[in-house]
Amino acid sequence: MRGMGINTFKFALSRRLPLISNHEKNEMESCDAPPDRNIKELSRRKLTKIVKEQYAILENIPVMIYLKDDKGRFIRINRAFHSFICRNIGRIDRESISGKKDSDIFTESMSILFLEDREVLETGKRKMGITRGLNIGGKTIWLRLDKIPLISHGKVEGLIGVVRDITDYIEREKSLRENKERFERLAETSPFVILVFQIEKIVYANGTAEKITGFKRDEIVGEKFWDFVHPDYRDIVRVRELDRQRGKDIRPYECKIITKSGEEKWLQITGNRIIWEGMPAGIITAIDITTIKIAEKSLRESEKKFRTLAECSPLDIVVVQNERIVYTNFEKALVTGYSREELLSMKFLDIVHLDFREKVTEKYRKIISGKHVSPFECKLLDKNGEEKWVLLSGSLIEWGGEPSILVIILDITDRKRAEEEALKAKKQLENILHAVADGIRIVGMDYRVKMINRRMARMARVKMSEGIGMVCSEMFRCDQCGTDECSLRRVLRTGKSFQTETLRFTMDGKAIPCLQYVTPLRDTDGNVVGIIEDFRDISMIKRTEKKLRRAHQILKKKNEQLEKLNNLKSLFLNITSHELRTPMAAIKGYVQLLEMDLSDKLDEKQKGILHTIVRNIDRLDRLINDILDVSRLESGTLKIVPEKCRVEEIIDRAIETMRGQAEMKDIKIEKLVEYDLPELFIDKYRMEQVVTNLLSNAIKFSNRNSRIIVRASKKGDKVVLEIQDFGRGIPKNKLKKIFEPFYQVDSGMDRKFGGAGLGLTIVKGIVEAHGGNVEIESKVREGTTFRIILPTRYVEKERKIEIFSRK
Numbered sequence: 001m002r003g004m005g006i007n008t009f010k011f012a013l014s015r016r017l018p019l020i021s022n023h024e025k026n027e028m029e030s031c032d033a034p035p036d037r038n039i040k041e042l043s044r045r046k047l048t049k050i051v052k053e054q055y056a057i058l059e060n061i062p063v064m065i066y067l068k069d070d071k072g073r074f075i076r077i078n079r080a081f082h083s084f085i086c087r088n089i090g091r092i093d094r095e096s097i098s099g100k101k102d103s104d105i106f107t108e109s110m111s112i113l114f115l116e117d118r119e120v121l122e123t124g125k126r127k128m129g130i131t132r133g134l135n136i137g138g139k140t141i142w143l144r145l146d147k148i149p150l151i152s153h154g155k156v157e158g159l160i161g162v163v164r165d166i167t168d169y170i171e172r173e174k175s176l177r178e179n180k181e182r183f184e185r186l187a188e189t190s191p192f193v194i195l196v197f198q199i200e201k202i203v204y205a206n207g208t209a210e211k212i213t214g215f216k217r218d219e220i221v222g223e224k225f226w227d228f229v230h231p232d233y234r235d236i237v238r239v240r241e242l243d244r245q246r247g248k249d250i251r252p253y254e255c256k257i258i259t260k261s262g263e264e265k266w267l268q269i270t271g272n273r274i275i276w277e278g279m280p281a282g283i284i285t286a287i288d289i290t291t292i293k294i295a296e297k298s299l300r301e302s303e304k305k306f307r308t309l310a311e312c313s314p315l316d317i318v319v320v321q322n323e324r325i326v327y328t329n330f331e332k333a334l335v336t337g338y339s340r341e342e343l344l345s346m347k348f349l350d351i352v353h354l355d356f357r358e359k360v361t362e363k364y365r366k367i368i369s370g371k372h373v374s375p376f377e378c379k380l381l382d383k384n385g386e387e388k389w390v391l392l393s394g395s396l397i398e399w400g401g402e403p404s405i406l407v408i409i410l411d412i413t414d415r416k417r418a419e420e421e422a423l424k425a426k427k428q429l430e431n432i433l434h435a436v437a438d439g440i441r442i443v444g445m446d447y448r449v450k451m452i453n454r455r456m457a458r459m460a461r462v463k464m465s466e467g468i469g470m471v472c473s474e475m476f477r478c479d480q481c482g483t484d485e486c487s488l489r490r491v492l493r494t495g496k497s498f499q500t501e502t503l504r505f506t507m508d509g510k511a512i513p514c515l516q517y518v519t520p521l522r523d524t525d526g527n528v529v530g531i532i533e534d535f536r537d538i539s540m541i542k543r544t545e546k547k548l549r550r551a552h553q554i555l556k557k558k559n560e561q562l563e564k565l566n567n568l569k570s571l572f573l574n575i576t577s578h579e580l581r582t583p584m585a586a587i588k589g590y591v592q593l594l595e596m597d598l599s600d601k602l603d604e605k606q607k608g609i610l611h612t613i614v615r616n617i618d619r620l621d622r623l624i625n626d627i628l629d630v631s632r633l634e635s636g637t638l639k640i641v642p643e644k645c646r647v648e649e650i651i652d653r654a655i656e657t658m659r660g661q662a663e664m665k666d667i668k669i670e671k672l673v674e675y676d677l678p679e680l681f682i683d684k685y686r687m688e689q690v691v692t693n694l695l696s697n698a699i700k701f702s703n704r705n706s707r708i709i710v711r712a713s714k715k716g717d718k719v720v721l722e723i724q725d726f727g728r729g730i731p732k733n734k735l736k737k738i739f740e741p742f743y744q745v746d747s748g749m750d751r752k753f754g755g756a757g758l759g760l761t762i763v764k765g766i767v768e769a770h771g772g773n774v775e776i777e778s779k780v781r782e783g784t785t786f787r788i789i790l791p792t793r794y795v796e797k798e799r800k801i802e803i804f805s806r807k
Contacts, residue, residue, distance in 0.1 A: 064081035064165075065081060065163070066161045068117060070155075072101050072121060074097045074100055074101070076098065088134070088141065109135065109136075113132055113145065120148075120156075121158070124156045126149060127146070127147040129499050130144070142165070144164045145163055146162040147160075147161055148160045168436075175432060176432065183421060183425055186418045186421055190208060191208060191414070193206065193209045193267070193287075194208070194284070195220075195283070195286070198276060200224050200225075200242070203276060203524050212265065213228060214263075225237070230255065230258055236255075237255050237269075244271050245281065250271065253374065254269070266288070266289045266292070267287065268289045270285050271284040279442065279530070285415055285419065291313060295408065296395055296406070316336075319399050319404050323349065324346070325343050325346055326399060326400075328343045335380060335409050336382045342383075352380060353380060353387060377391055377416075388411060389415075390411055391412050436455065438535060439456035439459040439460070439476075439535040440453045441467075441472070441475075442531070443531050444529070445529060447473070448471055449467055450468065450530065452464060459512060459537065460476040461507050474507075477504065478503060478504050479503070491520045497518060499517050500516050500518075502516045513537075517533070518533050591610050638765070644681055645682065645684040648677065648712065649684070650684055655671065662699050667707065669695070670708070671710050672711045680792065689766065691710075693760070695723060697759060698723055701728055706727065708725050709724045710723055717791065717792050719791075726783035727784065729783055732778075767788055767790070771794070774787070
């Protein structure tokens with residue numbers, strides 16, 4: 001708190017101390033007898049205990065909080081905010097932040113956190129939901145900022161800044177988008193038809209769907225999948241795909257579709273159940289097997305036609321007889337890479353992955369026995385030992401007069417990878433949703449909950465299985481439910497996201513204050529099909545805000561009492577100084593008369609006594625002036641009359657004033673002033689007092705026949721004055737205390753050299769009142785350098801300077 005005025009100090013207390021009850025005051029006022037010392041002491045202890053408890057609350061809440069006064073200077077930061085600074089910027093002493101502005105402490109990139117502070121202090125309006133991204137060490141940290149003005153009697157006294165780290169939330173949203181984009185990229189490059197449907201309607205179709213069906217994508221999306229299916233297969237396809245969306249395991253099957261041109265095509269259908277944009281959906285992968293069907297028919301009609309067609313087919317076709325391969329349609333197999341000669345010398349199981357050989361053997365026996373076997377998936381091994389996913393179709397034929405199996409091999413490795421990516425993306429989405437600290441739910445157009453995460457279930461106090469399907473107002477209601485301000489109705493009316501504070505009620509009636517983020521859920525056409533609600537429990541923040549407001553009112557009264565005491569102190573000093581000066585002036589006058597009238601009659605001893613009296617009166621007068629200056633600095637009443645003046649003139653007058661004292665010790669004062677220093681807008685008499693005090697100190701603590709150097713130079717937009725002596729120096733452990741009132745380095749020096757210990761206190765106060773500062777360097781037995789740094793432009797500063805340090 002050092003360097004702050006008393007008003008600033010009291011303002012800091014009004015925001016640092018938490019709620020203090022009026023119970024003790026009311027209890028004392030209700031008593032018949034006046035409070036005695038024991039009652040006051042008891043009240044003070046209770047007050048101290050409550051203050052400590054509230055300090056602990058402010059320190060230990062996980063939200064980052066900082067407090068500023070009406071000048072934009074930091075008063076306090078809590079432990080969470082300090083940890084954030086140390087973790088991302090570097091070690092900073094918490095106490096060194098107090099009394100400084102953010103621009104004095106942080107880099108320009110960090111200062112964007114406080115851009116709205118000036119506006120909040122000027123307008124008194126609260127700023128909420130500010131999002132800032134900081135690039136620290138190559139990593140972007142996202143923060144959500146709330147700026148709350150503290151207003152008393154219509155005047156903004158300061159602000160509270162609440163900072164939340166939302167980096168994880170932003171990164172999760174980015175991950176969700178990237179997973180969806182990755183899926184769509186894979187789907188668009190897939191040679192197979194990929195469709196996603198929700199509640200019977202198609203919500204996504206890839207480019208291959210356009211090629212195979214002949215319909216444009218916008219003609220497919222929004223329609224039912226089975227509307228494109230041949231009437232003979234439509235009912236069974238509808239039943240199977242609805243069962244798949246409900247979670248049933250549906251095996252691959254075949255069906256016919258009718259293209260836009262009226263052409264019939266055979267498709268091999270496989271699929272799975274996924275979550276699409278937060279809602280259950282089904283995904284279909286369709287392979288055009290029209291060529292396979294035609295090939296099967298042709299093979300049954302004629303082996304010659306079969307060979308001709310097989311060799312023109314884009315698929316691997318082999319004939320297996322007695323487990324051995326007896327025919328292959330390519331000189332080099334497309335899937336396995338084996339040559340025709342190599343395949344004809346192998347058993348079919350030789351190219352099947354070990355994990356699937358038993359399954360393939362079972363299918364082989366069924367086909368040989370005349371049973372129908374649907375196409376199935378398995379893994380083959382290519383010539384290089386790499387695994388390839390394939391779809392095998394087998395039919396019983398005669399080859400060379402013996403029963404054989406016609407095997408058609410379709411490479412589905414890319415499709416399986418796409419499915420695995422889709423399942424992985426689904427799992428990642430679920431993990432992200434359940435890992436977030438906020439409660440998240442999706443509400444459909446029918447006002448029913450479609451999805452909730454674990455945090456949402458805990459907040460609403462329902463089981464996850466029970467929460468899905470409930471009416472949203474039953475699960476986590478608020479007073480706006482059923483009105484035009486209902487979240488879903490508001491989104492439908494505006495089409496925009498919004499954020500609000502809301503009081504929600506759990507199933508058992510418990511009230512939870514929440515910060516609610518509502519985002520419209522849109523389909524691929526951009527139509528709103530529901531909302532995504534994000535609820536953040538802000539109960540602790542609300543309790544803290546309430547306690548801080550109540551504490552502010554109580555501390556305001558305490559501050560008024562302290563102000564009265566401070567005024568009494570100033571009045572006491574003024575009266576005391578006046579009452580001391582009046583008799584001193586009379587004594588000094590009579591002594592001077594004695595010297596003038598009796599100068600011829602007094603001996604040297606008597607003249608020495610009179611000189612001693614005058615010297616001590618002058619010393620006492622200077623002491624009174626110093627005490628008054630200290631009091632004026634602290635109360636802000638020290639008169640500063642700035643005017644344009646040259647630094648060299650001030651130095652010259654100070655040197656001339658102190659030349660007599662220096663010559664008494666044979667000390668030489670050297671002046672080194674840069675040419676063409678700018679004129680300063682300062683109080684030249686007060687600044688002369690500063691230089692005179694420092695020269696007096698330098699002379700006092702310098703050895704005889706030594707020297708003192710006075711320098712003046714310009715550094716940037718500052719003018720620097722230095723007074724350097726070569727005396728005994730000051731121990732390092734005492735440098736921080738020398739500006740404190742009445743402080744002397746040690747009692748021995750105090751007795752030898754005299755002085756009240758106020759000179760350096762006044763120096764520091766006058767310099768800071770001009771917007772400057774004082775620095776000191778010293779080494780024992782080598783000397784001391786005082787450095788005064790002044791701005792070239794006059795800076796209007798708060799005139800109240802904290803003289804007596806407070807803890």
